Amino acid sequence: MVKQFLALGLVAGLFITSCGKKDETNTEAVQTEQSGENIAPFTADMAETAVIYEVNVRQFSPEGTxxxxxxEIPNIKKLGVKVLWLMPIxxxxxxxxxxxxxxxxxISDYRGVNPEFGTAEDFRALVKEAHKNGIYVILDWVANHTAWDHPWMKSNPDFYEKDEKGNFISPYDWTDVVSLEYKNPALRKAMIADMKYWLDEFNIDGFRCDMAHMVPTDFWAEAKKELANGxxxxxxxxxxxxxxxxxGVFDAAYGWxxxxIMNDIAxxxxxxSAVDVYMDSIQHKWEKDDYKMLFTSNHDENSWAGTEFERMGDAVETFAALTYALPSVPLIYNGQEEDFNRRLKFFVKDSIDRNPNAKMRGVYEKLGExxxxxxxxxxxxxxxSYERLKTSDDQAILAFKRKKNSTEAYFVGNxxxxxxxxxxxISGTFKNFxxxxxxxxxxxxxxxxxxxxxxxxVQK
Known part of the structure; x- marks a missing residue:
């Protein structure tokens, strides 16, 4: 949903990695180009090396389809992308x-396709092409509210929240939507059925759940159990x-x-020191196997807070590198690989510009590698693992060690x-990756x- 209240932050760095062994199982499963529409079933291991690419279909191209x-999927694959997230379709x-x-x-129909984007068969072809290229597809799912003209408003008004006077409720200032009532078991059943429809009929691989904390946690637990089904x-x-x-309700959360913090540092x-406080807090707030999606931009930030170039200036590339260096799944919002430096309009057609000389495309390709x-x-x-390393100036310089099995990596940045x-x-002779x-x-x-x-x- 549009989040005008969201804000700023990030950091920059120097990477020193020991080349180490590749994680052969993960790499082979994720990297191998599949034949036809087949793809290895998604497992938690796939996320270890994943990069997420967010697609705003309307603004992705002049056609908006x-x-x-x-x-464009073969080019998206070159960025190291393993998960394709489509904003609501x-x-x-x-x-x-x-x-x-x-x-x-x-949203006025959870099982429908926005005709401005094409047909259901066009979407099915998109999923097949992504799978052929070893890329999983997740749909943006808006479970907290619907449009005022969703059929449920007439057929099942009891699916919606009401105030003490019996009026329907819009969350925040989102006057174009109306809040759903999750105390109603019938709503829960209907919502899960609509989610399952996309898994079964279109072979998608999961969901990005909008404003997930505004929906009861026990609903998500119920939904995950029924949707996964083995x-x-x-x-x-x-x-x-x-x-x-x-x-195991959600696999990953947002790194807001x-x-x-990154925007504030920029x-x-x-x-x-703000990064140190944040990293220290993780062990107290989160369980050991929890992980975040980290980003320098997304659809909300681009449209409402400004492009990464507005917010981060000359440090854009370095901040992007940091999102790959920290324990996380990094995100690319469409256009970032094109050096696109303009706020996309949210409610009207306004496509990104393609740039054949874009610097960041090469950067993202290397980081994906x-x-x-x-x-x-x-x-x-x-x-x-993550281990903070002390330098002679820990307010200006961030240095840390990453290690798994026999492979070690070091990040250091101004x-x-x-x-x-x-x-x-850190001692040794290295090659600048x-x-x-x-x-x-x-x-x-x-x-x-x-x-x-x-x-x-990397070590020579």
Whole structure:
């Protein structure tokens, strides 16, 4: 849903990784191009090396169609993407529509397809092409509310919340939608049936659940049990409530807190110590196998808070690298690989621009390669460990070690807009993963970093 109240944050860095063994099982299962529409069933292991790509179908191309997305899937795959998240594809309500074509999150039919995007068969072809390229597909699911002209408003008014006067309720200022009432068992049954329809009829692999914390946790637990039914599906919750990840209800949550910290560091409002406080808090708030989706942008941030270039300036590339370095599943919002630097309009047609000379496409391709091939950067339930390393300036420099099995990785970065000379407690001769240059560190001498400079280094 549109979240005008969301905000800022992130960081930058230097990577030093030991090349280590690849996680052969995960890499083969995720990387192998499938034949036909077949794909290895989703398992929790797939998330260890996953990159998520968010598609805003309307704005993805001038056509704004499923077919246009399908055509681009081979290029999306080159970014290392393993999960394709499509923003809501359902018909949009007309009654009380805010403006233009309306909000994707005002749904009038959970089993329908928005005709501006194409047909159900066009969507089926998209899923098949994604699966052929080894990419899982998840749908954005809006369970908290519907459009005012959803059929349930007439057939099942008891599915909706009402105030003390018997009036239907809109959450926040979202006047184009009406809240659902989860105390009603019949609503729960109907919602689960509609979710199951997409799993069974279109062979999708899971859901990104909008404003998941606004729906009772016990509903999600009930839904997950019935939807999985002996198979694993990927469930991403738009939430930072640890309760929603307990007992396997959701696989991953949002990294909003870190995102805001990153924006604040970029603007000079905070320093690296804020990241340390955040990372220390995780062990107290979250269970060991919980993990987050980290991002420098998404549909809400781009439209309402500004592009990553507006919020992060010269540090955009470094912040992107950090989302891959920390234990997480990183996100690319469509257009970020194109160096796209404009706020997309939310309610009307406004497509991204393609840039054949985009710098960030190459950056994301390399980061995706690192994520897939180096198990220290595993970011799911069995993520590589995280160990903070002390430098001679821990307010300006972030340094940490990632390790899994025999593979070790080190991240070090200057998170300021001025040059820094610091002692980094790492020794060895490494190759810069991004450029191929040789880097020598002795663990005692000062290392000079330019503003927001980062490296990804692997052992030679």
């Amino acid at each position: 499923f077919a246009a997305v399908t055509k 359902h018909p949009i309500g007309v009654e009380k529509r805010k403006e233009g074509l309306g909000s994707y999150y005002s 198979r694993e599906i990927f469930m991403l919750g738009e939430t930072e409530e640890p309760e929603l990840l307990k007992n 807190e870190l995102h805001h 603007k000079g409002k905070k320093n690296v 690192l994520k897939i091939t180096n198990e220290a950067f595993n970011g799911g339930k069995n993520a590589g 998170f300021t807009k001025v040059a820094q000379e610091v002692i980094v407690p 991004m450029t191929g240059e040789e880097i020598n560190l002795d663990g005692n001498s000062k290392v000079k970093f330019q503003p927001w400079q980062y490296y990804i280094l």
